[in-house]
Amino acid sequence: MNDLILKKTTLIIFCQIPKEIGVVEAATMSVNPSTAYRMLKDFVQLSAGDTVIQNGANSAAGQNVIQLCKVWGLISVNIVRDRPNIDELKIFLKNLGATHILTEQELSKTDIFKSKAVSKAKLALNCVGGKSAVEILRQLDHKGVMVTYGGMSREPVTLPTSALIFKDISARGFWMSRWTKEHQGTQEQEIMQRDIAQLLIDGKLRAPVHKLLPLRLYQEAIKNTLNAKGFTGLKYIFDFQGLDSST
Incomplete structure (x- = not known):
């Protein structure tokens, strides 16, 4: 009976996903690509040439933000924590399409915004919190929006009073599970899924660095994902193929 249910479930899922899409891409397209897609679409009206800044840029969602920004002609300023292999990480993100990659320390010293080499960001995406959130918020233009969708530092998001009063900055939150629940079966969801599927087929979106585990x-997966240092460097995906009662 369990085998029958599993086969039926697999059939339903595969009927909705184009056969050209790989297993890993199919397994993650409703999570990280969708999160990036919605955050770039729903909070600020962005046009080609506008700037988006994000922290945690090497996360799975961050990698999708980079790739979608490239597809849509947006400038992405990507913030990551310093680490021993920082040069390797910067090359990886650059190859994904990142416009600028800075460590948190480099962001506090950079002059790319003051010199107007890069326009102030209209949208900031925060998955870290704490000081990192404050630093990317400082780079927002007047009436800019910061969207928080995670809190990897486990520190609160603190908004400077001056940013609220003099720059009229807005702070919003986003949770993909809530959006999916509220938009299940809508045309908006269908359009997003179709767009993401086509980008995957065209090779303009790639799955994040990952490890398949039985x-x-x-x-x-749990031990490494909950590591407080946060330098796992990949996404764990469970492989249910060959699953039986002894697994």
Whole structure:
């Protein structure tokens, strides 16, 4: 009976996803690509040449933000934490389409905004919180919006009073699960899924760095994902193929 249910579930899912899309891409397209898509579409009216700044740019969602910005002609300023392999990481993000990559320390010293080499950001995407959130908020233009969708530092988001009063900055929150629940079966969801699927087929969106694990090794994924240092460097995806009662 369980085998029958599993086969039916797989059939339903695969009927909705083009066969040209790989298993990993299919498994993640409703999560990270959709999160990036909605945040870039729903909070600020962006046009080609506008600037988006984000922290946690090497995260799975951040990688999708970079690629969508490239597709839509947006300038992306991408902030990451310093680490031993920072040069390697910058090359990787650059190859994804990132316009600028800065460490958190470099952001506090950069003059790309003051010199107007890059226009002030209309949208800031925050998945870290704490000081990192404040630093990207400082780079927002008047009436800019910061969207928080995570809190990896486990520190609160603090908004400077001056940014609220003199720049009329807005702070919003986003949760993909809530959006999906509220828009299930709508034309808006259908359009997004179609757009993402086509970008995957065209090779303009790539799956994040990942590791496929059989479900019996779930402890490895949990242990590394909950690592307070946050330098896992990949996304864990459970592989249910071959799953049986002994697994």
